[in-house]
Amino acid sequence: MKRHFKMPAQIINGKKISEEIKQEVKKQAEALYKETGVVPGLAFVLVGDNPASKVYVTMKGKACEELGFYSITLKLPTETTEEELIEKIQNLNSDPKIHGILVQLPLPSHINEQKILQAIDPIKDVDGFHPVNVGKLVIGLDTYLPCTPAGIQELLKRSGINPSGKHVVVVGRSNIVGKPIANILLQKKEWANATVTICHTGTKDISYFTKQADILIVAMGKPELIKGDMIKPGAVVIDVGVNRVDDPTSEKGYKLVGDVHFESAYEVAGAITPVPGGVGPMTIAMLMKNTLQAAMNQVLTKQFSN
Ligand code: L34
Secondary structure: OOOOOOOOOEEOOHHHHHHHHHHHHHHHHHHHHHHHOOOOEEEEEEEOOOHHHHHHHHHHHHHHHHHOOEEEEEEEOOOOOHHHHHHHHHHHHOOOOOOEEEEOOOOOOOOOHHHHHHHOOHHHOOOOOOHHHHHHHHHOOOOOOOHHHHHHHHHHHHOOOOOOOOEEEEEOOOOOOHHHHHHHHHOOOOOOOOEEEEEOOOOOOHHHHHOOOOEEEEOOOOOOOEOHHHOOOOOEEEEOOOEEEEOOOOOOOEEEEOOEOHHHHHHHOOEEOOOOOOHHHHHHHHHHHHHHHHHHHHHHHHHHHO
């Protein structure tokens, strides 16, 4: 019988890497404070009571505390109108202590998400969701990169996995992950320059594409849809999904699983991100990085406008 020896997949530790980044950002923020007296400030806007959103905003607020950033959270009821929300955002736009504004998504269905995102001053748009910043990304200009995709690129970089010349297959075409990660990795830049394919709900045979991926990035919000037999041996698998599935044996009544079936993928992949502890914490670390950048940008505009 022919025996196959396979090295176990490398598990990419997003939690650990995110801690390193936060420590770096903390040092840079201290330096900014020494030079200018400015403390980076971030405002969270949370509308309604989506339980996952509450958890994420709480975690982001804690990261601000850890790094010595100023932060405020506006908690608004589900019934909040578009007009009310836009007014709150305008107040934050003109608040000099606030350098970054984050409206946690999803918003209740009666609110037009685009209208709200477009009310944020692009210089305070630390999510990189304003059309001006999306456009800058697509053209290849410097801008705030959306936090989850930026975190994915940083994870690859810090794991020594260079996408240049590789076939990256992205599953999912959301504005938060799929589209921006595809745009980031296809740039003619360092730690990018990949051949990028995007699959989505309209794709006829997803596994035909996923099997060709050197780097497979899955962000579709479907628990454990990608199985080991859909992955090329040795591929790098980045699992962006954070799905709550019922689990009566756990204290919370649910457990978190990714969009990738970890056990079978682990057998095939060369490297893989876990859920939890993979991409999720990186999202928060990159938010801190963008907020520091926003504070620095706003210090500069002030200096030059005097
Ligand atoms: N505006 N809305 C805006 N910006 C974002 O960047 C987000 N996103 C997504 C949802 N809505 C948003 C997030 O912050 C998803 N997301 C996010 C952030 C953090 C984590 C997951 C998703 C995370 O830290 N996850 C942990 C587990 C957390 C838990 O216990 O539930 C992990 O280890 O994956």
